[in-house]
Amino acid sequence: MRAVTFRSDPAQLCIAKKSFAFWPFRTISAGNSDVQQPGKASALTACHSFALKIQFQDETKMTEHSLWRFSRALHRAINERQLADIELMLDDEVEWAIYGPIDLFSFFGSRRGKAAVLEVIRQIGENLRVHRFDRESIMLGVDSAASMLRYSLTALDSNKPISLRIAHFARFKAGKLTSFRVLVDSFDLVEQTVGYPIHLPRIAV
Amino acid sequence: MRAVTFRSDPAQLCIAKKSFAFWPFRTISAGNSDVQQPGKASALTACHSFALKIQFQDETKMTEHSLWRFSRALHRAINERQLADIELMLDDEVEWAIYGPIDLFSFFGSRRGKAAVLEVIRQIGENLRVHRFDRESIMLGVDSAASMLRYSLTALDSNKPISLRIAHFARFKAGKLTSFRVLVDSFDLVEQTVGYPIHLPRIAV
Numbered sequence: 001m002r003a004v005t006f007r008s009d010p011a012q013l014c015i016a017k018k019s020f021a022f023w024p025f026r027t028i029s030a031g032n033s034d035v036q037q038p039g040k041a042s043a044l045t046a047c048h049s050f051a052l053k054i055q056f057q058d059e060t061k062m063t064e065h066s067l068w069r070f071s072r073a074l075h076r077a078i079n080e081r082q083l084a085d086i087e088l089m090l091d092d093e094v095e096w097a098i099y100g101p102i103d104l105f106s107f108f109g110s111r112r113g114k115a116a117v118l119e120v121i122r123q124i125g126e127n128l129r130v131h132r133f134d135r136e137s138i139m140l141g142v143d144s145a146a147s148m149l150r151y152s153l154t155a156l157d158s159n160k161p162i163s164l165r166i167a168h169f170a171r172f173k174a175g176k177l178t179s180f181r182v183l184v185d186s187f188d189l190v191e192q193t194v195g196y197p198i199h200l201p202r203i204a205v
Numbered sequence: 206m207r208a209v210t211f212r213s214d215p216a217q218l219c220i221a222k223k224s225f226a227f228w229p230f231r232t233i234s235a236g237n238s239d240v241q242q243p244g245k246a247s248a249l250t251a252c253h254s255f256a257l258k259i260q261f262q263d264e265t266k267m268t269e270h271s272l273w274r275f276s277r278a279l280h281r282a283i284n285e286r287q288l289a290d291i292e293l294m295l296d297d298e299v300e301w302a303i304y305g306p307i308d309l310f311s312f313f314g315s316r317r318g319k320a321a322v323l324e325v326i327r328q329i330g331e332n333l334r335v336h337r338f339d340r341e342s343i344m345l346g347v348d349s350a351a352s353m354l355r356y357s358l359t360a361l362d363s364n365k366p367i368s369l370r371i372a373h374f375a376r377f378k379a380g381k382l383t384s385f386r387v388l389v390d391s392f393d394l395v396e397q398t399v400g401y402p403i404h405l406p407r408i409a410v
Contacts, residue, residue, distance in 0.1 A: 184390075190405065
């Protein structure tokens with residue numbers, strides 16, 4: 001049995017705020033070092049930096065969480081259309097779902113297996129460009145992670161800016177992604193994408 | 206400094222699947238014991254039960270996570286309109302946000318402070334009834350939690366059933382909720398609530 005020790009003071013496991021921006025004329029890899037820096041905490045998500053220490057019997061080592069490698073590889077795949085890094089991080093049987101209106105974006109919905117997930121990431125890269133994301137909430141487990149993020153995107157066909165909040169739950173096994181579920185504030189996305197407000201009756205007063 | 210130890214074998218912190226149903230002629234409190242039972246794991250969210258063991262110097266005790274108490278109190282407040290339990294669990298300065306179209310439901314949006322949050326929970330109870338929820342993903346930290354859940358609800362004014370996926374991130378301090386952020390699959394909610402499909406142009410091919 002492995003004992004996994006999280007140290008934090010006070011006992012706050014893993015809420016952090018991180019912001020990353022991709023600058024137009026810099027490659028994403030130039031910004032990679034940001035990923036491991038503790039972000040500036042806002043008043044809303046006051047937090048403490050934390051260290052993840054994994055003890056294997058006598059051996060103690062600090063290790064980078066798979067989420068950071070996955071995040072770098074995913075954004076590189078989307079913005080630079082370089083799929084090599086992300087391919088190495090996908091489990092052969094990876095489960096993938098982005099819950100949202102598949103009528104609007106065909107890359108929404110569920111996929112299973114490395115080939116299908118690589119294809120959907122390629123499609124995302126053909127349609128969107130990531131400019132910036134702010135990690136508003138984050139929780140890290142040993143082989144799992146969940147975040148709420150705010151993204152600034154561009155829809156490539158219309159060159160329209162899109163600001164979007166998403167939540168994801170990820171699981172890893174031996175450093176590879178085995179499960180990724182994403183929920184998006186889909187109505188907000190629809191209005192921004194179609195470019196006009198959708199009239200809604202008021203249900204609750 | 207406190208050391209907080211999570212034990213899991215294999216090293217899987219906190220993914221679990223839990224399902225709870227509220228039966229029409231039973232009070233919610235009758236179902237409360239469900240909350241601490243490990244749920245049945247589906248193929249999609251294969252998981253291992255886990256124990257949260259918090260060590261304070263010489264003293265070791267097992268403790269119920271604040272999420273379970275909060276979840277019981279919240280559902281009791283919504284379905285039975287009994288606000289006493291949830292009031293005890295709210296920090297005076299609690300931050301609360303449900304991201305979604307406030308044009309549709311006035312209880313979406315941000316609130317701050319115990320009184321404002323109690324009022325918004327009361328409004329939710331006047332508009333919705335919870336029949337069942339399935340916790341598809343969950344992560345627990347010492348004073349934090351995140352879940353993705355699938356809810357079966359009824360809109361009380363129209364008696365319409367609503368099936369809705371949400372993600373939440375919660376933080377606690379001394380057993381009280383200090384921050385709660387909820388993202389909902391808002392487009393799905395809008396279509397179910399207005400009762401007709403909203404036409405969407407296909408953006409991505």
